[in-house]
Amino acid sequence: MSALDALLRPRGIAVVGASAGPGKAGHAMMQALDGFTGELYPVNPRGGTVRGRTALTSLGELPGPVDLAVLVVPPRAVPGAIEEAARVGVRAAVVCAGGFAESGPEGRRLQERAVEAARRGGVRLLGPNTSGFMNPVDGVFANFMPAAATLRPGTVGIVAQSGGVNLTIAFLLDRAGLGLRLGVGLGNAADTGFADLLDFYADDDATAAVGLHVEGVTDGGALVAALRRLTARKPVVAFKVGRSDVGDFARSHTGSLTGSYELTRAALAQAGAVVVDGLDEMVAALQALRSVRLPAAPRSTTGVAVLTGQAGPGLVVADALGARGVRVPELAPATLDRLGDLLPPLTYQRNPVDTGRPSDTFPDVLRLVAAEPGIDAVGVYALDEPGVLDPVHAVAGTAGRVLYATGGPAAVVERHRERLEDVGVPLYSSPGDLAAGLAALVDDAAARAVVDAPPVTATRTLGRALDEDEAKALFETRGLRTMRRRTAADRATAHTAFDELGGPDRPVVVKVLDAAVLHKSDVGGVHVGVRGHTELDAALDTIDAIDAIGPGDADAATEATGAGTTPGAGAPARRRYLVEEQAPPGTELIVGGIRDAVFGPVVLLGLGGVGVELTGGPGAEPVLRLAPLSPERASEMVDALPDAVLDGFRGAPPVDRAALAAVLRAVSDVLTQHHDVTEIDLNPVRATARGPVVLDAVVVAGTPEEEPHDRHI
Amino acid sequence: MSALDALLRPRGIAVVGASAGPGKAGHAMMQALDGFTGELYPVNPRGGTVRGRTALTSLGELPGPVDLAVLVVPPRAVPGAIEEAARVGVRAAVVCAGGFAESGPEGRRLQERAVEAARRGGVRLLGPNTSGFMNPVDGVFANFMPAAATLRPGTVGIVAQSGGVNLTIAFLLDRAGLGLRLGVGLGNAADTGFADLLDFYADDDATAAVGLHVEGVTDGGALVAALRRLTARKPVVAFKVGRSDVGDFARSHTGSLTGSYELTRAALAQAGAVVVDGLDEMVAALQALRSVRLPAAPRSTTGVAVLTGQAGPGLVVADALGARGVRVPELAPATLDRLGDLLPPLTYQRNPVDTGRPSDTFPDVLRLVAAEPGIDAVGVYALDEPGVLDPVHAVAGTAGRVLYATGGPAAVVERHRERLEDVGVPLYSSPGDLAAGLAALVDDAAARAVVDAPPVTATRTLGRALDEDEAKALFETRGLRTMRRRTAADRATAHTAFDELGGPDRPVVVKVLDAAVLHKSDVGGVHVGVRGHTELDAALDTIDAIDAIGPGDADAATEATGAGTTPGAGAPARRRYLVEEQAPPGTELIVGGIRDAVFGPVVLLGLGGVGVELTGGPGAEPVLRLAPLSPERASEMVDALPDAVLDGFRGAPPVDRAALAAVLRAVSDVLTQHHDVTEIDLNPVRATARGPVVLDAVVVAGTPEEEPHDRHI
Incomplete structure (x- = not known):
């Protein structure tokens, strides 16, 4: 029996705040439950009769324990009502009222008190801030929309972040002729969350397919893990809100950040869900998938x-x-x-x-x-x-x-x-x-066609940010190619390096070498096509003139170097240089990694070049996947790039797909193995005729034990 | 009274090919017309009774003239049936059979014969290759889908290229609770086409809004003109098929090329239609627009x-x-x-x-x-x-x-x-x-917010393709900015030009000057950053080595120079050069013009750069508009670029919107005033801090009287 049975398939229900006044939520809830065949007790301190049933004045008057208490009471009364429910043996509660975490600090504290009361008393909570749920298969309509009681039983399950959207989807399904197994609106999800419901559906024989509505995610790992368990057995169709900028309104609603739209969609798909653009499309997809499921295949x-x-x-x-x-x-x-x-x-x-x-x-x-x-x-x-x-x-x-x-x-x-x-x-x-x-x-x-690698526990620490030379060396040890390079702590060494690597027909690249300078190109820290000593001196002059911390780089530099090693403003005591062979031509790509606050390690593959950043079209969106990457997942990421890129655009050589997948896996490995690495940028990786070459590398390591990295990409 | 009244609001109907056999199209047609309250005559050479009515054995037996003959006969019998109908005073005919222009050359000839018969006899044709039309308001269901007779009267009109889609839309409207004014499937549109129906709806008081389904367009000018007349009075929602590659199947269907998806959509929108991505969206749009129309506003x-x-x-x-x-x-x-x-x-x-x-x-x-x-x-x-x-x-x-x-x-x-x-x-x-x-x-x-310029009749001839110098001079006379340049017919002149324009700190651009070389960059014909005489000589060497007609340039060169002036293969007798000041930095844009086979002169505005061509996203799609461009339309085109571009991306100066609009209008003017100009490419136009500068210009002039330019962009 599922942990949520007392909540979703109760044998007895008490409605606290039941009301005889039509139009009131406490009346509508009783109306929705009219057809409930188990024990049903209206509770109202003023007593009286509600829809033909004599109201108890308190939960204490219950003749025996009931599974579920539906609380249609003002927010301030909720913690006390939960305590009282726990005392009389109630095992689950639906909290309809708003005015909790979504409304500000005071509401957040109230919500915490409600959750504490529930945990102490062994009571599972749905809500607060939800209209409830509808379970036509078991005949439980614990929802303050009485019209919901007309919904027909069927095989489609719903988990919606919003109680209103739960009802909206249910009525859209009904209009399309699809019956409902169970529809749940999570509201603030103070206790019962996405993962709980997905696990319920995974084990529920009456469920054939599930629709998932997501506004914002707080625990990405739990959602992804539960979704993987469910999609292995049953199809899930997911809709993520937040394609456009609706953040303010969203926060006011269920208290959730909408987070990264693209990353959340990528994570849902990677966990096996069909990701759709709207609710009508969700219904069309569920209609197909509740009856037909094809074998896993790309x-x-x-x-x-x-x-x-x-x-x-x-x-x-x-x-x-x-x-x-x-x-x-x-x-x-x-x-x-x-x-x-x-x-x-x-x-x-x-x-x-x-x-x-x-x-x-x-x-x-x-x-x-x-x-x-x-x-x-x-x-x-x-x-x-x-x-x-x-x-x-x-x-x-x-x-x-x-x-x-x-x-x-x-x-x-x-x-x-x-x-x-x-x-x-x-x-x-x-x-x-x-x-x-x-x-x-x-x-x-x-x-379902791509097998993901199991989660990795990071065991290593990098300790500090790496400069470009160190970062490239790190990836060389993992088999990635770079161009030959020399570091130089002074100008004379730089000229010697040029004599070794460059010449009139062999231009070199000269760069500033400093982990504190993250956007080298923007501050004049990268010089390509240097063919002689005069040009080299000109490049070094420009590099020497760079402030260690440019106006826009201050935060990044602080983050990159860690609080203890932040250099002061102005040129540093000793400027260092990198002299490097210039790479053969090819398509420029970006490979990156980041530790997302919600979903953890994420690997990114995108197209290089300014035009791409401008357009924001489908082909221009970077490909995002949760790390660690299995070999199959890395290949799938590569294949997600436009064919025009992979086949070699405008005379560029074709991209070596396997070698590019290996670059992705190297980034995945460094990111997932080191718990203090917060960001990796291999930008660009140039796909040359001899394979991908890392032309620049940035590895940012923070101090995760001191400050949480609340980054959303 | 509309020219189509005999067709769409007939007082009497003869169904040629009416059949007593259930399941046959000639029976279904009679069934659909069961409720028709005017005169209705089944015609069948074998006589007999069809759905309670005695069949005539030929149209000659009609007691008097009827407005409409519905022909449910095999394709070969159609021309004769039209002739016979004309003889007895029939004024319009619906031709249901397929097997005409959509089926190949033989069918095309058959269709031509049918149209000739109709024109001779003064008979308007709907079809061939259509299921017919439904007119619930006037009680005429001339369609071989009897279920269509259940459609409720209302205020929405449909013009669909396909008879099947006409029915599909009608039933979708019905499902959404919207009644139908009239729904017409054009089929092959041998006689009655888009423009006829749009004009009918413009004058029809019973129509509140119109849905338009387009597979392919043959006469873009007529469609656009009729659509402008209609949208000035009533809202139109248009759906164009062909977002993906469905050409083969589309050709087999109504014999229409699908043509350019993007250009057709741009033309429909420019003519005032709301352009949607699918039929469900069309219905949702019509539901709004048949009741609510806002004042014209951007x-x-x-x-x-x-x-x-x-x-x-x-x-x-x-x-x-x-x-x-x-x-x-x-x-x-x-x-x-x-x-x-x-x-x-x-x-x-x-x-x-x-x-x-x-x-x-x-x-x-x-x-x-x-x-x-x-x-x-x-x-x-x-x-x-x-x-x-x-x-x-x-x-x-x-x-x-x-x-x-x-x-x-x-x-x-x-x-x-x-x-x-x-x-x-x-x-x-x-x-x-x-x-x-x-x-x-x-x-x-x-x-409706942007006023377009009235059509222009081209009065001038260019006579031949222009080389870059001539093309730039042409646009300079229209006020566009270029960089200072010199043409050189030999190397010595090129060196003199360098002394005048360039120097170590003032790099110049050196290019091949030859109207026959259209893709200069691809063949080594463009050299930027030339700072000295040695570099200049190297550039000139490369230019001298260019074949006049590279492997990929042969067709283009022929087109560019006209048949009479095509140079032979190999280097030309005299190589000419262009030496030009290098332009300051800025965002690179493409401004182009083309004479489309369906829609005529079209102006294009796009982003420059390779990345854009790769991605194909919304922001990367070029903006297309029909010429001539009014000042307001040119401004609207500029504003359709992504704000990120217009505001100056990555340190580029902001784009001077008014000056860029002037560039668009200059291209529009040259294209619409010269009847032999088939293509203009200003690529790139660089949006510098001092305004847009034309860095390259190609003007292709063909010989329109000799060969039609059947180009689809």
Whole structure:
């Protein structure tokens, strides 16, 4: 039995703050629970009758212990109510009131008192600041929206950070004809959080698929671990709020920072979830995944076919699939031969397969396409034509591989939906939703295709930030390539280094060597194409003129060097230089690592160059993954770069994918093995014809035991 | 009376190919027309009875002329049937059969014969290759999908390139509670095309808003002109297929190339349409726009407020609006003061406005927010709470500025939808659709905010391609800035030019000067940073070694120089050089012009640099607009660049917006005034601290009278 059974499947319920006044939350809660078949006790200090039941004046009057207390009382009364509930043997409580952590320091203290009371008394809490939950399968509607009690039982579970969104999703599911297993709004999640619910669903046989709504995450590790456990068994569709800047309002709402939108999405996907852009897309995805789940496979090997009774809508479906990166491969010659026998010659048959106006052969065509080895799932679009095509007849023998969409009068479509559901085939009402459903099947299969490395406990300490020479040396010991270089503590040594490495036809790069200068290029600390001693002197002059700590670098330098070693302003006592061979041409990439406050070690792979930072388009977004990286995960990161980059853009040599994956793993290893490394920047890593070369390296090490690194990337 | 009235509002109809066999298209068509209240004649050579009506054996048996003949006959029989229809006074025909232009050369000839027959006989054609149309307002369902006859009358019009998509959209509208004015599938559009239908809707008082589905466009000018006429009166929501590569299937379907996705979308928006990404979004947009239209205004001055009864869904709405680029501005202090009196202190009120659990003050709050001068439209989200909030009561006095969304049991929502519709307020069922509706209001207002210049008739001829010096001179006469330069027909002159323009501290740029070499950089024809005579000689050596026509340049060179002046392979008789001052730093932009085969002259503004071409993200897409550019349109193009670019990225000076707009207009003028200029590339235009400078210029002039320039960008 799950730890949350007392909360979510209670045998008895007391509603503290139950009210006879229609319109009041304490009345609405009792109304929602009208149909509850277990013991139900309204509690109100003034007594009286609530919806036909005699109210107790306190929990002390309960005839015996009940599992769940629903608290519809003002925030200040909550800690006391929890204590009283614990005294009479209540094992779980739903706290509806707002005015806790989301409202400021005072509310935060109140929330802490409520949690302490609950922990002391062995009471699990849901909330505060939630409308509650709906459990149609077990007949428990502990929610102050009585309309929720009309929700039909089904197999879809919801975990929403917001009680309102929990209801919104539930009604969207209902509108799409999907029943609900359980819907929970976490609110402030003072006790019961994402991980608890995900674990509940993992063990719950009645749950087929789960929708997850995330505003902000506080414990990324727990969420990711629980999500991995659940997605190994069941599909999860996740929606993260925060694509645009909604931080202020979000903070006021559940007290959670929205955190990094991109990193949270990457973490959810890495843990196996299908990540969607909105709630309608979530519903379309859940509709597919509660009935159909494909075997784990990368996106590049999963093939989808589109079978359509009308060319135009089929084209809309295929176009939407293409835009979502779903492969719609040409069918095999043998399949095409047999299709030629079944279909009129005028239609397009290579995939999409256009049947023309459907005929008796439609079911044979569908079976043929669904059976082709290169096709993992088929999306059917066919307008409703009574007497011409019966959907249930059409899909015979293809359930588990087919999603269907139609257009027609609402009542007819609803009837088809129920009949198709009985045979395990989801029915959509729009081409766009069908494409979203098909894409969800592919995304779910892809999210499970890569095995991640198990977590690593950092055992080493670096002790201090490294200068570029030391940082490169560190990565050389891990097999990464750099250019030949010499450090120089004075000008004479720099000139000797030039004689060794450079010349008129062999330009060198001259840089300032100082761990305190993080943005070398911006302050004139990097000089490329130095071909002679005069140019070298000019470069060294510029480098000598750099303030150790430029105006914008002050914070970074402090962080980089640690509090004990911060140099003063002005030029340092001794300026050091790095003289390095200039690298052959190639595509410039950025490989980075950071220790995120929520999700821990993260590795980043991005494109170099100014243009990329400007545009912010999909291809320009860096690829983010949680470390440690397995070999497979590192390869998957590389493959996530645009093909145009990997194949060698504008005459650049092709990128050595395996060698680049090794760079990613080296960064992952350094980051996860050293508990004081907070940031790594290999920028750029140049993908030359002889493989990736690290042209610059920064390793920032902080003092984690003294100050927490509350960084959000 | 519209030219299409005989087609779309016929008083009498003959169905040629009417059939008694259920499942046949000729039977389905008669079934769809069952409720038609005018004269209806089945025609079948075998006579008999079709759905209770005695069939004529030929059109010749008609007792008198009818307006419309619906032809459900095989393709080969179509031209003859049209001729016969014309003979008996029929004024319009719907041709359902496929097998015409979309199927190959033979079908194309058949289609031409059908069109000739129709033109000769004064018969307007719809199709071929369409399921027909539905006109619920006038009770005409001339469509072989009988289910279409259940569609309810309303105010939304549809023009779909595909008959299937016409039905798909109609059923999606129906599902969203929207009635249909008229839905037309054009099919191959052999006679009746986009422009005819758009003009019909412009003059039709029963139409409030129009949905437009586009696969490919053949006559861009006619479409744009008709769309401008319609959008001046009524909102249009357009969806263009072809975001991904669906060309093969698309060609097989209606015989239309999908053409340039980005250019078609830009043209539709420039002509005043709201351009959406899918059919569900189209329906959400139409639902808003058929009831609410904001005054024309740029996106930057239109403000939307979100009022929500539940914080979580309100956050989802605000997030989606932000992602769509809709402004959700903070409310004015005076409004916030008064909100403070109406709402509990714990909720967020600055916009979004979170009411907390709705109370009696909800209608006052909505009226207050809707009346704020900075707010043009309000989106309300409130879960259904009977007894707590009545939607119709809530919106009193705010119709025309408010869209509403709710979640609740389907039947209850449907009742609210009808009641709200009666007072002119659209009701949505999801936060995402509400955001799409609000964004459509803003997009529609923005699409009308910029006045375009009237078309220009090209009166001049350039006669031949220009070399870089001539092209720069051309743009200098139009006020654009270039760097000082000298042309040199031999090396000695080049050295003299260097003495004049360059020096060790004043590097120059040395380039090959030859209109036949279009991609100078790729073949070693551009040398920057030349600081002395030795370097100059090295540059000239490289330039001399260029083949006049490199392997990849052969076609381009032919095009550039015209057939009569194409140089042979190998180095030309006389190599010429351009020596130019090097420009100060700045952001590099691309300004281009092209004469598109479908849409005519087009001006392009994009970011320079390799990274941009790599990424393909939203910010990286070039801005495309139809020429001629009005001053306002040129400014709007500039403003469409990312702010990060315009404000000066990474230390670059801010872009002089007015001066850049002038560059765009100069390109527009040269392109629209010269009928033989096919392409202009100012690449790069560098936005320096002293304004934009044209660093390279290519003007390609073809011989339009000899060969059509069938270019699609």
